[in-house]
Amino acid sequence: MILAADAQLRLDANWIDYLLIAFYFAFVIGIGILARRSVSSSLDFFLSGRSLPAWVTGLAFVSANLGAVEIIGMSANGANYGIPTVHYFWVGAVPAMLFLGVVMMPFYYGSKVRSVPEFMNRRFGSAAHLVNAISFAVAQLLIAGINLYLLASIVEVLLGWPLWVSLVVAAAIVLTYTALGGLSAAIYNEVLQFFVIVAALLPLTLVGLNKVGGWDGLKEKVAGSPGGGEQLSSWPGTALSGFDNPVLSVIGIVFGLGFVLSFGYWTTNFVEVQRAMATNSMSAAQRSPIIGAFPKMFVPFIVIIPGMIAAVTVNELVQFKEDGSGGATYNDSILYLMRDLLPNGMLGVAIAGLLASFMAGMAANISAFNTVFSYDLWQTYLVKDKEDSYYTAVGRVAAVAATLIAIGTATFAASYSNVMTYLQTLFGFFNAPLFATFILGMFWKRMTAAAGWSGLVAGTAAAVGVWVLSEDVLGVIGIGEQGGAFVAASAAFVVDIVVSVVVSLATEPKPEHELEGLVYSRSERTRRHEEVSRLPWHQQPTRLAGVALALVVLLNILFW
Amino acid sequence: MTQPSSGHKAGAFDIRIFISMLIGLYGVVLVATGLVGTSDDELARADGVNINLWAGLGMIVFAACFLAWARLRPVVVPDDEQRSEGDETP
Structure with missing residues (x-):
């Protein structure tokens, strides 16, 4: 096949494919409308009335992250680096999700906060709260724009629609169901999306494997390709991390990617945590990320x-x-x-799956933005003490405004796609210091309010500093690509901890009675432990997490 | 949660029903396409595997399992919302 440089990739979709895609959208809108009937208070709208079962929020937990960046980015990494890409899942995401469920969720759910920034407010006061709430809200708008741009550019490629038509149509659909049904609609649709994504990618993977002659055939072909045999074993992953030294590479992957970046992302990112907060009990809240970890560890295969x-x-x-x-x-x-592989029919399902995945990412951004904007910024600082219905209305207006802004940022992304990649990397840097501040604040009750915000600012500054010095921008230090992000995040973590400890020792701590439920030594562990130990094993968060951990260790060994 | 009556089933608004309906619908359309509408050229691209047929069958089986799960263990909306959490108003 001869392709000109500007050759367009087109899929030959016919009416059967369009029909299958239309079915999917009908279901998405239908769920939004039905979910609207059950919204009666702001807690319903923003946190689904804290009433969803754990398997639903667990799948939504995975789906909210299974967006455009994940599917396009991780399959691109697979094509580029091969098997070492599994570290993003088995060293990165899964241990972090288990940690969130076992260690951190009791603080979030138990303190009855409605958002991650609100926890910051209770633990460290309004300076840290404002830093966190504003940076999160801005980041969500920009990331929603990136997701929307990717969605629209896929529609453009696949169906040949002009970019702006795709942008407006995609935004309108996401807005319809998030503004109508709030978080419930977003979560239910994320669960549906999960299954559509699997229905799209699993047959594609199986047929592809059959075509290359099974797993052995694939191994043979990859070993014979320019990537060579090292693309078939996960460690030491030097190509992935960008470090030439295998020992440094392993340290970079385990500490940088595994500990700091992934723990930072999964445990403090409200987009994710919000899903677990929507459950009906503490045990279910803890189990959501743990249940999510099971499908998550198999996502790399598809x-x-x-x-x-x-x-x-x-x-x-x-x-x-x-x-x-x-x-x-x-x-x-x-x-x-x-x-290359799919006939009309299955092609429609696959396109629906991709569209589903891109909308999932954007809907998650919008619904998390809603909550933080309405509760943490509008209600906390601007218009206090109104009746509940007022804040639900604010949330709906915020969803509309966020979508319009996302169309704007998507247009921006279309003209400066590199800038947007940089921005996303930058916002990733907020998570690493946030994680350091949270973990120190939860386990060290001496940590003070001033340490809360100064640690965050110093940590983020350190990450940005390393990133500017790296090969991505100035090239003063010889690291780049993924390795650069690992080092930047690690620097942010260490600087945050050091600054927080120093500032804490120099300032006055909060009185202990104000820390009830917010720090480890003042939480109700024993009573809860007795309640939980009466449940069957698959409802006990710690046991379930143990099973997940054993499985992921096994996977790591199998693909060594 | 459509009506706040006592201990009722969630009825139509059980997400499992939606999932099995959509995937089941996909399965039926794919099987039909696989039987009558897939060209020899399309079959050859995938080394003779009739993807539509097999994926469709798989989806129908999955949908049936999900529907059975929803039927056997229906969602019951509790009427005593205060059960363990107490007052939730901010």
Whole structure:
């Protein structure tokens, strides 16, 4: 096949595919309308009335993260680096999700806060709260814009619609269901999306594996490709981390990616935590991320492996991997594979799955933005003491405004896609110091309010500093790509801890009675422990987490 | 949570029903397409595997399992919301 440099990737969708896509959208809107009937108070709208079962919030937990960046980005990494990409899941996400469920969720759920910034407010006061709430709200708007841009550009590629039509249509659909049904609609749709995504990617993976001659055939082909045999074993992953030294690479992956970046992301990102807060009991809140960890550890098989298959079977990608020529990029791996393998019918399901995934990401951003904007900024600082229905209305207006702003940031992303990538990296830096502040604040009751905000600011400054010095910008220190992000996050974590400890020792701590339920030594552990130990094992968070941990260790060993 | 009556089932608004309906619908359409509408050219691309047929069958089986789960263990909306959490108003 001969492709010109500006050759467009097109999928030949016919009426059956459109019909299947239309079914999906009908269901999405239907769920939004039905969920609206059950919204009677602001708590219903923002936290689903804290009434959802754990398996629903657990799947929503995975789905909220299974957006455009995850599917496109991780399959591209699979095509580029091969098996080492699994570290994002088995060293990164899964241990962090288990930690959130076992250690941190009791503080979030038990203190009855409605958002992560609100926890900051209770623990460290309004300076830390404002830093956290504003940076989170701004980040969500920009990231929603990135998700929307990716969604619209896929629609443009697949269906040939102009970018602005795709933007407006996609935004209107996401807005319809989030503004109508609030968090319940977003969560129910995320669960539905999860299954549609699996229905799209699992057959694609199986057919692809069959085509290359099974797992052994894939191994043989990858070993023979320019990537070579090292793309088949997960450690030491030097190509992924960007460190030449294998020991440094392992340390970078375990501490930088595993501990700081992933723990920071999963445990303090309100987009994720909000899903667990919507459950009906403490045990269910703890179990949501733990239940989510089970599907999460198998996501690499339907995301990374298709990327690897594409890299050895799709002509354009084989050529690109060989000598970097041709118009293909790794980001299009999944799309190329769909084009090459899927017949009309299954193609429609696959397109629906991709659209579902991109909308999931954006809807998660919008619903988390809503809550933080309405509760943490509007109610806390601007208009206090109004009746409950007022804040639900504010939330709906905020959803509309956020969507309009996201269309704006998506247009911005369209013209400066590199800038947007940088911005997203930058916002990632907020999570690492946030995690350091949280973990220190939860276990060290001496930590003071001044330490709360100064640690955050210093940590973020350190991350930005390392990033500016790295190869991505100035190139003073010889690290770049993924490795640069690992080092920046690690620096943020260490600087945050040091500054927090020093400032705490120099300032007055909060009186102990104000820390009830917010720090480890003042939480009601014993009573809860007795309640939990009467439940069957699969409802006990710690036991369930133990099973998940054993499984993920096993997976790590199998793909060593 | 449609009506605040006592201990009722969630009825139509059980997400499992929606999931099995959508996936089941996909399964039926795919099986039909696989039987009558998939061209030889499309079959050849996937080394002769009739993807529509097999994926469709898989989806129908999955949908049936989910529907059975929803039927056997229906969601019951409790009437005593105060059960363990007490007053939730901010």
